[in-house]
Amino acid sequence: MFTGIIESLGEVIALKKDKTNLHITIKSKIAEELRIDQSVAHNGICLTVIDINNNTYTITAIAETLSKTNLCKLKVNDKVNLERAMKLGDRLDGHIVQGHVDNTGKCIAIDEQNGSWIFTFGYNEGKDNITIEKGSVTINGVSLTVVNSHKNKFSVAIIPYTHMHTNFGSIKINDLVNLEFDVIGKYVARLTKSYNN
Structure with missing residues (x-):
């Protein structure tokens, strides 16, 4: 974990x-x-x-x-x-991340915001992978908050510290990244789909 x-x-x-x-x-x-x-x-x-x-x-x-x-x-x-891996009893500063990648996404836009960046990623929808605005997503292992959520794409805001201390500083348009969607959201999506069938 x-x-x-x-x-x-x-x-x-x-x-x-x-x-x-x-x-x-x-x-x-x-x-x-x-x-x-x-x-x-x-x-x-x-x-x-x-x-x-x-x-x-x-x-x-x-x-x-x-x-x-x-x-x-x-x-x-x-x-x-x-x-x-986190130690039992540590603060959970990010969100629950399993280390199991759901699929890859492609960087489709990078917008500099005068001191921060908005990165947009596209992905193939399916397998109950969803994002919601203000929800959590993991990109290349980095716990982030979704700022815009659309079908098959979403955006995240990157602060200078994250840009400097992770590999976000080297991500370019068309680069592939690893995506792990929020585990709670995946369970809810799967249960809802099962309930409606």
């Missing part, structure tokens, strides 16, 4: 294909605090640490994960949003 409050940025330093798997080695200031078998969210994807070497560690993404997230687009030197 995660909160969507990014703890650190990591840098991809190696990518190694192994059959249908991809081993990703990341350099991060939190690497030495990790342990093997620990869950860490990478751009919002819960992955298991399999190796640690000083200030780097390695995770493995299987074919299922690669087909449903933006990890297949990673390149060496890319920045990745990192969050360790």
Whole structure:
């Protein structure tokens, strides 16, 4: 379980294909605090640490994960949003994030607002994935509030701190991002659909 409050940025330093798997080695200031078998969210994807070497560690993404997230687009030197699993009893500063990506979205607009930014993302509707204005959504692991919600697209406002301390600073139009929709909203949508059928 995660909160969507990014703890650190990591840098991809190696990518190694192994059959249908991809081993990703990341350099991060939190690497030495990790342990093997620990869950860490990478751009919002819960992955298991399999190796640690000083200030780097390695995770493995299987074919299922690669087909449903933006990890297949990673390149060496890319920045990745990192969050360790929350501790029981910690404050929930973001919202409930499972680390299970629902689908990818595409950045379709970036509007600078004289000190902040409005990012708009399009996505394929389905699987009970919805957004509502003032509701929560997770983009590349970042817990955000929806400011505009329309069919198949929504917008979020990004403050300078988030722009600087996450990989939002490098997102460009047409880039793919990982989306995790609000878990409570998904349950409500599924229950409503079942009730109406």
